[in-house]
Amino acid sequence: MNERERTKALGNWGEAKALELLKRPGSGFVNAMDVIAETHNHPFGDIYAERGRERFLIGVKTRNKYRDIGKLNTEYNVKKRC
Numbered sequence: 001m002n003e004r005e006r007t008k009a010l011g012n013w014g015e016a017k018a019l020e021l022l023k024r025p026g027s028g029f030v031n032a033m034d035v036i037a038e039t040h041n042h043p044f045g046d047i048y049a050e051r052g053r054e055r056f057l058i059g060v061k062t063r064n065k066y067r068d069i070g071k072l073n074t075e076y077n078v079k080k081r082c
Contacts, residue, residue: 014062015046022049022058029056 001009015036022032032049035057045057 010062010064011060015060017062018058018060019047022047028052 015034019032019034021027022029028051029049030051032047034046035048036046044059046060047056047058049056049058
C-alpha cells in the first residue's frame with residue numbers, strides 16, 4: 001500500500017468511526033449521515049447530524065500520532081474553533 005492509499009484508508013476509517021459514535025444511543029445526536037456519500041469532497045464537512053433544534057455539519061480529520069520515521073506528528077490532535 002502506498003502513502004496515498006494509506007492516508008485515504010485512515011481518513012475513511014476516521015469518518016466511519018465518527019459516524020458510528022454519533023449514531024450510538026445516548027450520544028444526543030439523531031439523523032447522523034455521511035455527507036461525503038452524497039457529495040464527494042463536500043467543502044464544508046463530512047457528517048451531518050442534529051441535536052435538539054440544532055443542525056451540525058462536522059468535519060473529521062484523522063491523523064497518525066507518529067510519523068513514519070518515529071517522530072511525533074505535529075499535526076496530531078489539532079483542535080480548531082469555528
